[in-house]
Amino acid sequence: MLCSEVLSKRGFWRQRGRNGKYFYGGACQPPLGRKEHALTSSAILETSATASNGHHAVKHSSRLLGLKCKECGAKYEIAPKHVCELCFGPLEVAYDYEAIAAQTSREKIARGPYSMWRYQDFLPVEGTPQVNLEAGFTPLLKCDNLAKRLGIRDLYIKNDTANPTWSFKDRVVSTALSRAKEFGFTTAACASTGNLANSVAAHAARAGMDCYVFIPADLEAGKVMNSLVYNPHVVAVEGNYDQVNRLCAEVADRVNRNAEGIHENHWAFVNVNLRPFYSEGSKTLAYEVAEQLGWKAPDHVVIPIASGSMLTKIYKGFNEWMDLGLIDRKVVKISGAQADGCSPVAQAFREKQEFVAPVRPNTIAKSLAIGNPADGIYAKDIAEKTGGSIDSVSDEEIIEGIKLLAECEGVFTETAGGVTIANLKKMAESGRIKPDEVTVAYITGIGLKTQEALTGHVGEPMLIRPNLASFEAAWGRKI
Amino acid sequence: MSVLVRIPTPLQKLAGDKAELNVEATTLQQVIDQLASQNDEFKARLLDDSGQLRRFVNVYVNEEDVRFLQKLDTPLKDGDEVSIVPAIAGGR
Numbered sequence: 001m002l003c004s005e006v007l008s009k010r011g012f013w014r015q016r017g018r019n020g021k022y023f024y025g026g027a028c029q030p031p032l033g034r035k036e037h038a039l040t041s042s043a044i045l046e047t048s049a050t051a052s053n054g055h056h057a058v059k060h061s062s063r064l065l066g067l068k069c070k071e072c073g074a075k076y077e078i079a080p081k082h083v084c085e086l087c088f089g090p091l092e093v094a095y096d097y098e099a100i101a102a103q104t105s106r107e108k109i110a111r112g113p114y115s116m117w118r119y120q121d122f123l124p125v126e127g128t129p130q131v132n133l134e135a136g137f138t139p140l141l142k143c144d145n146l147a148k149r150l151g152i153r154d155l156y157i158k159n160d161t162a163n164p165t166w167s168f169k170d171r172v173v174s175t176a177l178s179r180a181k182e183f184g185f186t187t188a189a190c191a192s193t194g195n196l197a198n199s200v201a202a203h204a205a206r207a208g209m210d211c212y213v214f215i216p217a218d219l220e221a222g223k224v225m226n227s228l229v230y231n232p233h234v235v236a237v238e239g240n241y242d243q244v245n246r247l248c249a250e251v252a253d254r255v256n257r258n259a260e261g262i263h264e265n266h267w268a269f270v271n272v273n274l275r276p277f278y279s280e281g282s283k284t285l286a287y288e289v290a291e292q293l294g295w296k297a298p299d300h301v302v303i304p305i306a307s308g309s310m311l312t313k314i315y316k317g318f319n320e321w322m323d324l325g326l327i328d329r330k331v332v333k334i335s336g337a338q339a340d341g342c343s344p345v346a347q348a349f350r351e352k353q354e355f356v357a358p359v360r361p362n363t364i365a366k367s368l369a370i371g372n373p374a375d376g377i378y379a380k381d382i383a384e385k386t387g388g389s390i391d392s393v394s395d396e397e398i399i400e401g402i403k404l405l406a407e408c409e410g411v412f413t414e415t416a417g418g419v420t421i422a423n424l425k426k427m428a429e430s431g432r433i434k435p436d437e438v439t440v441a442y443i444t445g446i447g448l449k450t451q452e453a454l455t456g457h458v459g460e461p462m463l464i465r466p467n468l469a470s471f472e473a474a475w476g477r478k479i
Numbered sequence: 480m481s482v483l484v485r486i487p488t489p490l491q492k493l494a495g496d497k498a499e500l501n502v503e504a505t506t507l508q509q510v511i512d513q514l515a516s517q518n519d520e521f522k523a524r525l526l527d528d529s530g531q532l533r534r535f536v537n538v539y540v541n542e543e544d545v546r547f548l549q550k551l552d553t554p555l556k557d558g559d560e561v562s563i564v565p566a567i568a569g570g571r
Contacts, residue, residue: 071535082565083487083488083489083535083565084489085489085492085524086524087524087533087535088489088524088525088533088535088536088565088566089535090535090566239542242544243542246537246539246542246562246564249487249564249565250485250487250562250564253487253488253498254498257488257498261491261496261498263488355534357546358544358546358547360547372537372544372566374535374566377534
């Protein structure tokens with residue numbers, strides 16, 4: 001550090017940089033050789049966002065070191081912020097893994113609750129989780145019927161439709177809102193393609209928080225109803241998800257400032273200002289699979305991609321446990337699944353691009369319809385370095401994927417699950433999944449919410465009168 | 480041409496703690512030049528070494544992502560609104 005530090009009257013640390021200007025915000029030691037950071041090489045330590053708030057003291061855990069920028073490495077204290085002030089890169093929770101190693105073990109985990117909270121040692125929530133519908137610990141189904149159809153041998157489905165609001169979003173929402181309570185937020189909010197809104201609305205109801213969910217106006221009726229029932233404020237935006245997302249970023253900026261422009265914690269947008277905490281909840285999808293496989297990682301996983309966040313966190317989860325010796329080290333191939341109508345990450349993977357070019361989504365897989373995926377580049381890099389792949393499938397293949405899983409294994413997934421199964425099929429047929437690989441496909445949402453996609457693609461009931469003759473006539477046989 | 484520029488929280492300290500600024504500009508590049516004339520940190524925060532928008536910086540003109548328009552060369556007219564928004568995630 002080349003600067004002096006003083007505490008400003010607004011409660012922020014400020015430091016004088018090389019050029020004599022003051023900078024405010026997070027502590028930073030930027031990597032050498034990054035020209036754009038030369039001006040700010042002595043950045044700023046924000047004591048915490050709550051310092052200016054006054055009424056909520058942040059608890060400190062020995063497990064949590066702070067927040068760290070995934071791009072430039074700048075460090076910040078634990079606070080409800082998601083963007084690096086220096087490079088706009090995403091912030092991620094940094095842990096003290098020695099402290100975690102000292103307090104965790106397979107035995108301790110196995111004694112834990114039958115929910116995602118058995119893995120709390122690895123999550124950024126410090127006290128007893130305050131917003132909890134007992135998400136997680138969903139079934140890992142051995143799928144021999146589907147495996148046989150695909151010509152592979154060792155296939156599992158992680159059935160995350162078995163969550164409180166029927167999608168994996170309960171994991172990230174429980175994490176984000178439990179942390180939000182610790183920060184002192186009173187309102188839960190999100191930008192959502194449907195499942196997230198359902199989960200935020202349900203968890204907010206249980207936690208007694210006010211709730212605003214922002215969704216594209218053209219969502220499936222099931223996803224809208226599954227929010228409305230919890231009585232939140234549902235804001236249907238005439239635009240696509242990327243536009244909803246942008247709007248929420250702007251709303252989050254405004255509602256968390258008081259009349260003097262000073263930050264206050266009011267609205268916790270789980271996937272905006274709480275995003276570093278929210279996204280960590282997806283790591284439990286890796287931990288559970290490893291534990292359910294008998295404390296070992298699979299060989300290959302197939303994961304749906306929208307923003308790319310879940311894929312990066314499943315990768316992180318497996319690697320954390322390998323680093324801590326909870327499971328044996330191996331390379332888990334991480335593959336991603338997209339729909340042709342919104343496949344910016346698959347396109348970047350195919351073309352070996354160093355960036356993900358945004359697209360305008362047009363697919364029945366609305367929960368994956370993010371044309372500007374913030375974690376897309378990280379997802380692409382992970383697939384590349386683990387020997388996985390990222391591909392996409394047509395809407396027709398998505399419907400066939402939904403039906404294939406239902407007919408083979410009795411699991412009714414939404415369109416995103418159809419994307420996963422159709423990509424799994426494509427990968428198995430092309431040899432990218434080896435027949436003897438232990439493969440796990442993540443099914444992250446239930447089909448009851450996206451029934452429109454199947455209209456005209458499944459059979460009709462036999463309509464009969466309540467007598468034997470009518471049944472025999474419809475059945476075409478005599479009893 | 481006066482355009483309204485919405486400044487996100489991480490940059491407001493560079494803009495005198497203002498959430499909005501009025502700027503005279505006919506292209507997005509000129510908006511950034513104008514911001515930089517008020518505080519030269521703006522350029523380093525918004526642009527990469529090659530002078531293009533950083534990959535985690537999204538800029539919208541009247542709600543349209545400039546990457547679907549003409550990026551930094553996107554023309555502006557009087558009364559246009561420019562929003563600078565950090566990339567954010569949702570969904571899977």
